[in-house]
Amino acid sequence: MKISTKGRYGLRAMIDLATYGTSDTPVYLSDIAKRQGISEKYLEHIFGLLHRAGLVKALRGRKGGYLLTRLADTITLDEIITVLEGPCSLVDCVTDATACPKIDTCVTREIWSMLGSKIEEALKGLTLASLAERQIQKTQHDIPMYYI
Amino acid sequence: MKISTKGRYGLRAMIDLATYGTSDTPVYLSDIAKRQGISEKYLEHIFGLLHRAGLVKALRGRKGGYLLTRLADTITLDEIITVLEGPCSLVDCVTDATACPKIDTCVTREIWSMLGSKIEEALKGLTLASLAERQIQKTQHDIPMYYI
DNA sequence: ACTATTCCTATCAGATTACTAGGAGATAAA
DNA sequence: TTTATCTCCTAGTAATCTGATAGGAATAGT
Structure with missing residues (x-):
């Protein structure tokens, strides 16, 4: 149950953006790659995902680059x-009802579902702007988390 | 960010136990393997982990098997x-401070840490007994016709 | 002794991860 | 128009993880 580099690098890149x-x-x-210490070629791949998902806009050619499609x-x-x-969803059977035949009697599925919802809820409560803001403040003084 | 079969099978096996x-x-x-529809050989490996962690006791030889070391x-x-x-911990740098040099200024680390704590807290609030109980209640509503 | 069980190590195919390589297409500046 | 930068796309690849399987040793009841 780990976040991969795609998620970690991608989030940092978005905050950078x-x-x-x-x-x-x-x-x-x-x-971005230089500031975040990430391989440029690999970050390219990650931005491909973000681009196709419509989270960032891409400007090709010289003086091109990436920008957010919406306000942070x-x-x-x-x-x-x-x-x-x-x-x-922590397990497939939460989103895909055909993934397991025991769906309506399985108690573990309820647990994974509940847990997934909690994570989702927590992530929905955090905006990119709040993180970027906090990142700026943090590089100045170290402020405890609960001030967000 | 998925739970592997080790976690899924293992939890179901513990509820079964x-x-x-x-x-x-x-x-x-x-x-257990038969009831839960899990490969016996693979489940053996999972019980090895649970055993070495002290969550289950093993009795070898005929009439042997597994039982919980503590009350459910x-x-x-x-x-x-x-x-x-x-x-x-969703990322290594939360538990291992040497995993990344940006530890004290990285705002994403705080996010992963907070998220991990939420998951941990939720899982700490659930006992094996409560799940087993709920599993029994859940299956009673689903008793096949020929048992009536 | 025989049989049924846990226990241990080793192996393995397939999937995933984390990159790397090379070039095609787009655009502004020269 | 050419050139220097950019993004974009496909392919490949080594290392690691996943989800098993195989075979046998240790143990204990009958």
Whole structure:
């Protein structure tokens, strides 16, 4: 039950984009990669996912780059993580009723379902803007989590 | 972010053990495997983990089998899942401070840490006994016709 | 002794992960 | 128009993880 690099790198890249990009000036993928210490080629692949999911806009050619399609305070972490890690269902039978024949009598399915909902709910309550803001504050002074 | 078969099978096996075993009569691994529709050989491996973690006792030889080391209402799901899936930390840097140099300024780490704690908290609030109980109630509503 | 059980190690095919390589297409600046 | 940067796309690949399977040793009741 681990988050892969796709999810970890992707989230950091999105925060980077929210921090360094504006609504009209795109950010180079190479700059994000450098700042975040991620392989450029690999990050390219991750941005492919984010792009196809409609979370970022891409401008090709010279002076191109990426920018957010929406304002950072309307993008939740749930959207980002779902794109990069798949739906928050911890087991397939929660989203796919045909995955197991014992669906209506299985008590573990209820547990996984409940747990998945909790994660989803927590992620829906966090916006990209709040993280970017906190990241800026954090690099200045170290503020405890509960001030978010 | 998925639970593997080790976690899924293992939890179901523990519920089975809590349901069919008593404090002195062990349950055959083969019976659990049959009831739960799991490969016997694979389940053997899973019980190895549970055994080494001290969650189940093993009786070798004829009339042997497995039983819980403690009462089912003192065993939380958190213990079981931790043994089978590893600690609930979604990323390594939460438990291992040397995993990343940006630890004290990284805002995503706080998110993963918070999320992991939520999962852990939820799993700690559920006992094996409560699940076994619920499983029994759930199957009673679904008794085949020929038993009436 | 015989049989039924747990226990242990080793093996293995297939899937996934985390990249890397190379080039095609787009666009602004020269 | 050419060139220098950019994104975009497909393919490949080594390492690791998953989900088993195989065979036999240890143990204990009959």
